[in-house]
Amino acid sequence: MVTTTTPLEAELLALAGSVPDPELPVLTLAELGVVRAVHVRGADSAEVELTPTYTGCPAVEAMSLDIERVLREHGLREVTVRKVLSPAWSTDDITAEGRRKLREFGIAPPREHRDAGPVTLALGPTRTATPEEAVRCPHCGSADTELLSRFSSTACKALRRCLSCREPFDHFKEL
């Protein structure tokens, strides 16, 4: 779909994008890469396109409510948030600033994609193989970390442990 964006739509997109993620409040929705577009419909109504990180991500509803609230406060009377699936969200949609903030927050950011899907690793303590592939510890920066579980506090994270500083940490896994 090719559409032109008006200055107002760009402004509203920036506003919607400034909403913090409900589960990772250090990130904005723009940094997470989930707000796709804002279309102004008539004088005071707008439609926002939001894409979920995971199909079942329960944070989507909170995000929608927050976006509606922010845009209403900006003077819009009618705001609808539409969930779009295609093209599918990828962790590559997280901005460089978003990655930096994740690391600062103690979550190892996702690595840039080679191929889609999980990295094949043996179950149980597994050290990352090569330095460029390594998931680095967000606390001490060591590349010597091991996978504890593919699934952690939320669907989008895996649980790892640093073998240098011994701290466990979440890793925003590649999708």
Next chain:
Amino acid sequence: MTATVPMTAALALGDDALVLSHRLGEWAGHAPVLEEEVALANIALDLLGQARVLLSMVGDEDDLAYLREERAFRNLQLVEQPNGDFAHTIARQLYFSTYQHLLYSELAASGGPFAPLAAKAVKEVAYHRDHAEQWTLRLGDGTDESHERMRRACQALWKFTGEPFQPVEGLDAGFSGLETAWLESVGDVLRRATLTLPEGARTGAWSAGAGRQGLHTEPFGRMLAEMQHLHRSHPGAAW
């Protein structure tokens, strides 16, 4: 959005995801270790998200999930099987996630009405499949006890593995090609887990599977009763 969504196909895919999600949710509070509890609940959540999208394509998601009778569900008999021991759950996961991954890869490339959901879900399912594979290797190639339990579980569910490859009205997929790829993939994992492909029929006499026609196994009724009773007792209730 002009493509019409085929009802039968949406229910088949949506019910698979919904029912397996509920089964996996039953592990909450019972999984062998905390990490597995979290893993199974996360997989269940992915499946629930997929089910919500699929059912919403053809109706009201809550009405479809909570107000249909057993015979109106179109899920595979494989996904409704009780959790059994941990090996049974892993065998069910291996069989189903391998199937779902192959099917969704094809649907994602097809450009049909299910392509957007399939393209999204296939990336989640890749993690489910990987999880099942790693556990199959660990249990199969583990102790005598874990090997025997994994073998028994794969055998017990084998008769349900022909049904996924029966054509579904409105699903544009090459089921015989999918079946070949499935046998190869599952066979490879089992071999590496020092197990073998189970013997016995997957179709015809002595096999099982008519869930797509609305015929379900006995434990499914009890599962549905538990899943639906709150909604039916308090229609329209909200948190």
